[in-house]
Amino acid sequence: MERIGRTKIVDLLKRADFGAKVNIKGWVRTRRGSKKVSFIALNDGSTINNVQVVVDLAGFDEEMLKKITTGACLSVNGILVESMGQGQNAEIQASEIEVLGVCDNTYPLQKKGHTLEFLREIAHLRPRTNTFGAIFRIRHNMAYAIHKYFHDRGFFYFHTPLITGSDAEGAGEMFQVTTLDLDNVAKDENGKVDYKEDFFGKETNLTVSGQLEGELAATALGSIYTFGPTFRAENSNTPRHLAEFWMVEPEVAFNDNNDNIELAEDFIKYCIQWALDNCLDDLKFLEEHFDKGLLERLQNVVGVEFKRATYTEGVKVLEEAVAAGHKFEFPVYWGADLASEHERYLVEVHYKRPVIMTDYPKEIKAFYMKLNEDGKTVRGMDVLFPKIGEIIGGSERETDYETLKKRVEDNNIPMSDMWWYLDTRKYGSCPHSGFGLGFERLLLFITGMSNIRDVIPFPRTPNNADF
Incomplete structure (x- = not known):
């Protein structure tokens, strides 16, 4: 086979130098045709779009042609020609074909449609489908956009540990990390686990x-x-x-909660606009097959100012909705942690735009959030989105040593885990704020998918750690 430099399909489909010799490599999506000619749809993952390869069967070995089935991997040399069909400008008139990898007839990704539930069971193959090719290209673009946004604004990318001796949220639902022999766990004189025998000499977990x-x-x-x-x-x-x-978690010295709110809105709009500007083919595919209003919803979020509302105002709206006959599964009252149904009602029904909610009761928020003057609420802020509910959570941080120490004690967090965190409030403390964005929550919104397991390559859920 003549050696010609490979062209990615995403680049090939933009070319108009018809008559040029080209090489493409990829996987067969479909093959159709007659006794004289075959039409092979080839995809290499660089774009949602396939390129059509036209094969004059008379010029090729019959045994080799039998190996060209759905899923097979090919290298094709040919001439770039103007396409006579609809949907793309260019196709390839094949001159040489090499089958790089045959595909067994048990290959589960045949031309028929497959449910998302079935594709989760074959997560090692689902990136080859149009749906997940689109999702994972968008995922890459969103990761790139996040790094670009912060880099262009003078932020530094900081690597925090995955193994930790503290629980940032006080939630207690953490995965333990240990090298102890679980069949013969070392115990101390009180019959408790002796972590001095463990790798780090103390109890450690994966970070939240x-x-x-x-x-x-x-x-x-x-x-x-x-x-x-x-x-x-x-x-x-x-x-x-x-x-x-x-998780994406910016933290900024000298920012108060209002600065934090402005950063969150600007940041998330930037990410969505990036998707609209750079992932349009993939978004159009997902809109056509999964979410008919996707592009309009994305454009609406970018083009509107987010509503600012306090928690107290939000609860009042929800209580009025209940009084007017609206049914919620979970109760509404001041002091309740709002459920997704409450958040979506505020966004989708009442305000009809994303909402940034502030000033939550201290009892339902993390210990590190700065107390307001009323002593009852904290300077927290959540960004609430249509279809999703909370997509960002953040706050201005408590900077006073004694106040923070009391909050740690009130939340029954071991002081031995927090001494280093409290230290920063003794040594040149400053106002600072930050937030956390769940990356997969952002991807759910941008792709229009309904299950978070479908926006991460290999989902980890209860009783599921395959692949």
């Missing part, structure tokens, strides 16, 4: 957040962000929860 360490960095570097995997051992099988997921 990089925020606490991120705060330390912000008080040295000014503006930082973390972007990495986080873990929750929450036994939840809802379409909105994963045991392993990615």
Whole structure:
């Protein structure tokens, strides 16, 4: 086979130098034709679009042609010609074909449609489908957009540990990390696990957040962000929860909560606009097959100012809705932690735009959030989105040493885990704020998918750690 430099299909389809010799490599999506000619749809993952390869059967070995089945991997040399069919400008008139990898007839991704539930069972193959090719290209673009947004604004990417001795949220639902022999666990004189025998000499877990360490960095570097995997051992099988997921967490010295709100709105609009500007083919495919109003919803979010509302105002709206006959599954009262149905009502029904909710009761928020003057609420802020509910959660952080120490004690967090965090409030403390964006929540909104397991390559959920 003549050696010709490979052209990616995404680039090939933009070319108009018809008559040029080209090489493409990819996987067969479909093959159709007659006794004289075959039409092969080839895709290499660089775009949602296939390129059509036209094969004059008379010029090729019959045994080789039998190997060209759905899923087979090919290298094709040919001439770039103008396409006579609809949908694309260029196709390839094949001159040489090499089968790089045959595909067994048990290949599960045949031309018929497959349910998303079935594709989760073959997560090692689902990236080859149009749907998941689109989702994972968008996922890449969103990761790139996040890094670009912060880099262009002078933030530093800070790597916080995945293994930690503290629980940032006080949730207690963490995965333990240990090298102890679980068949013969070392015990101390009181019959409790002797962590002195463990690798780190203390109990350690997989992190639920990089925020606490991120705060330390912000008080040295000014503006930082973390972007990495986080873990929750929450036994939840809802379409909105994963045991392993990615978090984006900026932290900024000298920002108060109003600055924090402005950053959050600007940041998330930037990400959505990036998707509209750079992922349009994939978004159009997902809109056609999964979410008919996707593009309009994305454009609406970018083009509208988010509503600012306090928690107290939001609860009043919800209580009035209940009084008018609206049914919620979960009760509404001041002091309740709002459920997704409450958040979506505020966004989709009442305000009809994304909402940034502030000033939550201190009892339902994390210990590190700065207390307001009323002593009852904290300077927290959540960004609430249509279809999703909460997509960002953040706050201005408590900077007073004694106040923070009391909050740690009130939440029964062991002081031995928090001494280093409290130290920063003794040594040149400054106002600072930050937030966390669940990366997969953002992807749910941008792709229009309904289950969070479908926007991460290999979902980790209760009783599921395959692949």
